[in-house]
Amino acid sequence: MDDIKDASVQRPALDRLLRYDRRTEARYEAEHGRARAAHLRHTIIFGILLYILHDISTYLLLPDHYRIIVLITLFVIVPCSLATAYGVAKVSAELREIMVLGAMLAATALPLFMFYYSDAPHSTHMNVEVMLCVVFANMVLALRFRYALTYSCLILFAAAFAVGMKQGVDPDLKIALCFQFASVCLLSVYSNYLFERRRCMDYCVSQEAMMRAETAETAEKQFQVMSKTDALTGLPNRRFLDERLDEWFSDDRPAAVMMVDIDHFKLFNDTLGHPAGDECLRQIADAFRSAFSEPDLFCARFGGEEFILAIRNAEDLQARHLANAVVRSIEALGITHPGRSDGVEVVTVSVGVALKRPAEPVSKSQVLSQADEALYQAKRRGRNRFVMRSEVVDPRIAVNS
Structure with a gap:
């Protein structure tokens, strides 16, 4: 059973870009999607405030372009960021992350362009604005790793191009600036990888533990079912019968118990062999199972060629x-x-019927004994018939079955 249990547990798949398999991704989104959207929304709003505050330093670094920077910030960057903050909770997980990536690329493009375009003496210090955006995207927003990697590569490529094409900058400074951009991108994306990997691995471990627990619970239920099921016929066994009748006999409701025995079953086995006898038992069990499938109707194998049929809330006429x-x-x-x-x-059966009447102080064993006595009377009277316990007047006479 342990081998079966281990084989049924499959750990959620995770690729090199820290992507779950489709089923796990859907489950994760169902469990954590709302929290992720809330985190992005709050962080984006915080980022907008921080971005606006940094316009003060932009005024000191690029006084000649300050007006256009403020206009782009107020009428492009801020509306796009607010739209993203609003939309992250309204779209799919994939589109949500793409929207955030697009918003961060737009927000980073402005200081990077001003770094390249402006002729102001301190324009090279705009590299700090760009690097703050990179750190914010990868470590505060915590872009999903594949998007953080994409974002960092694009910004690093654009920054290297801007540094290389910027006029009036000392070559040694250009090299230093490229190293700074590369270091920040590498550090932040690596930090993002470590954070995202831990998040993904923790979820994988929790899912594996949950799946093992579910598998163990399923196996336990299957074992319990098997322990109460007859292996040959698939019907409930004697253990199930005892538990169900104990439950039924603990209240005042009426019940009917029928003991069913296959007529001349020993001769059947002697003539056709035990495999044919087993098949006969299975066919009869299938017939009982299709007829006795209600909660208050059930059939169990009592042993050998005997079955017990039990009906709750049944009295004399219904039982007959x-x-x-x-x-x-x-x-x-x-x-x-x-x-x-x-x-x-053909194969026939004899049936003995005993009743537990409403509020009658009778035990399970007594009713089973009465049903057995009625069964012997049915056999004594010629088999292929039923006898009610109330109809038994003669002492029980044992006959060969």
């Missing part, structure tokens, strides 16, 4: 109708019985 239907339905199966010497050529 049902017992007669059982006898006739098994005869109608038409299972050939060549070993009989009584002129009957």
